[in-house]
Amino acid sequence: MQTMVQESWEAFVNLAKGLGITLKQMLVKPVTVQYPEERVIWPDRTRGRLVMPRDPQTQAHRCTACMMCERICPNGSIEITTRANEAGKRILDDYIFHLERCTFCGLCVETCAFDALRMSHAHEIAVRDRSQLVLHLQQENQVFNDAWRGGLPAKKDS
Amino acid sequence: MSTVSLESLRQAFPQAAVEEAGGFGPAVILTSVQELPAAVQRLQALKSQALDVCEDYTALEEGDNYILVLHLVASADVTARVTLKAPVAKATAEAPSLTPWYGIANWYEREVFDMYGIRFVGHPDLRRILLPEDWVGHPLRKDYSDDKLLKRPGA
Amino acid sequence: MSTEISSIGALETASMNTEEVTLNMGPQHPSTHGALRLILRLDGERVVSAQPDFGYVHRGMEKMGETLTYPQYIFLSDRIDYLASFFNEWGYCLAAEKLGQVEVPRRADYLRVIVSELMRVTSHLIWLGAMGMDLGAFTPLTYTFREREMVLDLFEALCGQRMTFNYMRIGGVSRDLPAGFVDKAKAFLKYFEKMPDVYDALLSKNPIFIARMKNVGTMPTDMARSFAVTGPNLRGSGTALDLRQSEPYSVYPDFKFQVITRPEGDSLARYQVRVEEMRQSAAIIAQALDGIPEGDIMSKVPRVFKPPKGEAYARVESCRGIQGFYLVSDGSTKPTRCRIRVPSFANLAVMPTLLKGVHVADVVAIMGSLDFIVPEIDR
C-alpha cells in the first residue's frame, strides 16, 4: 500500500515535471527561421550549384578541357565538348552541366587541377522546366563576386 | 585475445581448405556446397567459441561459380570469426538452406536468391525480398543486363 | 485485458463467427519510418502474425558499387543510411584502405571519430524524437530536431552539406576543420549536457511512456544472436558487443567510454541504452576534440586508386549496429563485388518474431525501439 502510494506520487511528480518543461518552453523564443524573409548565413563551404568563376578583369574562365571532372563525376552530370583553337590546341567548346543529375558531391571541384570550378552558395535553383536544368557553364558570363548570393566559397581550406 | 586458432579449424575440417586470411577473421574455410550444413554444424559445435552468429551471408561471382560467403562470429567471443566460402556451380545454382541453424539465414538466403538466383533447398519461403515479385533476372549476376538501369548518363 | 474477460470472450467466440483481419500497415504509414509495409494478421487488437515487405526504396547500391570506381562510390554510400552517413563512408573507406593497404594519418582518424560520434548523437536524437512521436508525444521530436540542427550546422561548416557529406576519402578526409569548429563543437556539447534531463522528464521518467515500453517486445539474447542483431538492440538484451571496444578500429583505443548494456531486452531497455549512448558519445567527442593531433589529413594515395587483387571485409559500429563492407577487387579501379552488410536488415528480421501476440499499439512501440532505417534495408 505504501509503495503504491509512493509510486503514484512519483508518477504524478514526473508527469508534472514534463508539464513544467513544455510550459517553460512556451516562454522561450522559438528557433524557427521564417525562411524567405529571414535567412541563415551559410558557412563558407556550403555546396550549392556548380559555377565556373571568371576573372573579374578579363572575363576568362580557367578551364582547360582536361576532362578530369567529367571522368570523376559519379552521375555523369558533366559533359564537355572540345574543339581546336587557331593554334591547334584543344580548348573548351561547351561545358554542359546537367543540374538535374547533380548530387552536389563536389568531386569535380576537388579534382580540378586548375581551380576552374566552384560550388557556389546558390541553392534556390528550382525551375519550371526540365530543359532549363541543362546549363552551359562557359556561357554564363556573370562575374561571381561576394554580392551574389553569399559569395563564392574558397576552394582551399580557410 | 582468444580467437579461433587455425590448428583447431584444420582439425575440425580435415577435407576443407583452411587458409589464413587477413580480411575478416583469422581463417577462410573453403568447403563444398554439399558440406555447407555440416560445416556450419561443426562450427557451431566448437567449444566455447561456437560460431553461432551469421553476421553476413552473401554471394559473389567467380568464373563458373557463384561463391557463397558467410561471415560467422561467435556470440561468446566476438574476436572469434571465420569466413566460410562454398562455391556453387552456375549450371545448377542450388545450395542447401541454412535456415535451421541461423534465424537470419531465412532473409539472407532470400536476398541471395533475389540477387543471384541461387535456389536454397529446404528454405521455407524462398521469394524475392528486395525486388518486386515479377522482376525478371537476378541483377547481381555479371551477365545480367538491363539497358535502362545500367546506362550511366554521360558515361 | 484481464483474463476473466478474455475467457468470456473465448466462450462467446465458440458460438460467434469471428475472423482474422489482414491489416496492411504501410508502405505509407506514419510510423513505419519510410516505405516499409507490414502485413499484419489481426485477431481483434492482437497481432497473430506480421510479415514485413520491403524493397520499395531499393536503388541497387551493390550493383552500383560494381560500376563506380572506389572514390566515386563514397558519395553514394552516404545514402545507404542517410542518418548515419559518416559510418557508411567510414566503413567503405576502411574496406578500401584494407584492400589497398593505405595508412590513415592520425589527425584524419581523429576527425573521423569526431564527426562519426556527432553523427551517432544526431541519429539517436532523431530516433528519440520519432520514438516519442510513435507513442503520441509529439513535442520531444521538435526538441530533438532543434538539437540535431545544431550538429548539422557543424557538419555544414566542415564539409559543406547537412546530410550527404561526401567527406571521407580513401586514406583520410577531404577537409580539415574550419576555423572555430572546435569551439562551436564544445559549445554544443556544453549545451547538450543538460538536454538528456529534458528528455528524461518528457519521456524516460514519464509513467505513461514507461508503461508503454516496459516488457514490450522482449528480445532474449539468444534470439538476438540467432538473428544477428547488433548495436543498441543487442546491448539492450544484455550483450556488451560494441566494436569500438571489443576490437577497436581507428583511434578508438585512445578514448575512455563505457559500453552501455541493459539486461532486460525489452523496448525500454533498448531505449535506455540509446539515451545513455548519447552521453557516452558526447564524452568521446569531448576527448577527441581535446586531443586532435597536428598533421596531415590525407595520406599519399595514387590519383587512380587501383587496389591489388583480393578481398576485404571491414566493419564499423554504426548507430544501429555493425555496418560491414565486403569489397572484392580484381585489380581494376572498380570492385567486382561490393557487399553492404547493413545492421537494420538483421534488426528488422527479428521483428516478425517479436510482434507475435502483441497489441496493435505495441507494434509501433517495438518498431520504434528497434530503430531501423528503411532505405538502409533496401539499399
Place this chain on the structure above:
Amino acid sequence: MNYIFDPAAAFAWCLEQLRTLATLVHLPVMAGEWVGSFLVMIGLFTVCSVIVMILVYGERKIAAHMQSRLGPMRVGWHGLLQVIADVIKLMLKESFVPAAADNWIFRAAPYVVFIPGFMALIAIPMDRGVIPAHVNMGLLYILAVGTPGVIGILMAGWSSGNKYSLLGGMRSAAQMISYEVPLVMSVLGVIMLAGSLDLAAIVEAQKVPYIIYQPLAFIIFLIASVAETNRNPFDIPEAESELTAGFHTEYGGVRFAYFFLAEYVNMFVLSAAAVTLFLGGWKGPFLPGWVWYFAKTFGILFLFMWFRWTFPRLRSDQLMDLGWKVLTPLAFLNLIVTGLVLVLLK
C-alpha cells in the same frame, strides 16, 4: 443600464423587443418567442463556431510555442486568419464518399457526433440568468445528451469501410463507455453537496468553489473528460502513429470539419461543465460573470492542450485499466467519503 454586467437583463430586453415586434406585425406573441428561440440557436451556433475557431488557433499557437516553433504566421497578423482560411478550404473541398463506404451512415456520422455536443452546450449557464435553455435537471441533461456522440464515432468507424477506421471506432466506443462511469460518479459528490441537479443552482450553492471540498472528484472529472473527448494521452481512437487517423481517416471537406468542430465543442462543453461544477461557474470578483466563466473555461481548455502536447499516449488496455481499476474505485471512494462526511456534519 449596464448590459455588460447584466447580460440576463440584455437578454430579457431583446426578447421583449421581439415580442413587441411580433405584436406590431400582428402576429401572436408566441411567434416572438419562437423567433427568439430560433435566434438564440443561431446565436449559440455562431458563438460555438467562434469559440472553436479561437480554440483551434489557440491550440496551434500553444502547441507551436511549446515545441519551440512559431505556428501559423502567414495568414493575417501572426496567422490570426489562418483558421478562417482553413474553414474556407474545408468547405470548398470536394466531399466524396469512398466506394467501400456505407453511404448514408457515412454521411450522417459527423452530424451525429456534432449535435450532442451542441445540445449539451445550451444547458450550461454562462452568467447569472444567462442559460440558453434552463433545464432544471441540467446536469443530468448534459450527461445524458453528451453520450450519443459515441454512436456517431462508431458509425463513422464502421461505415468508412477502412480497417483503421473500424479499429478506431471500436476503441473509441470502448473508451467512451468506460469513462462515462467515473465521469458520472465523480459528479455525484457535487450533487450531494449542492443538493440539486440544476446547474445554475449548483453554481449559486458554491460559497467557495467545490474543488476545495472535492479535489479528487475534480481530478477524476478532468481525466475522464480528457478521455471522453479522445484527446492525448487518451487519443487512442485516432492515434495517428498506429491508426493513421482512426475513425476520420476517410473523411474530408465539410464532414471532416464537423468532426473537428465536434471535438472542440465537446472539449468546451466538458470544460464548461468542470467550471460550473467545481470552479464556481460565473462567480468571481470585479469582472462581469460571463468574463469569469469564459476565463475559467479557457483555463481548463489550456490544461487539455497542455496535456496533449506533453504526454505520450496510453495503450488501449492500459486505458481500460486506468478507467476501471483506478478511476472508478476512486470515484466510489470519493462518493462514500463525501456521503459519510455529510451525514456526520448533519
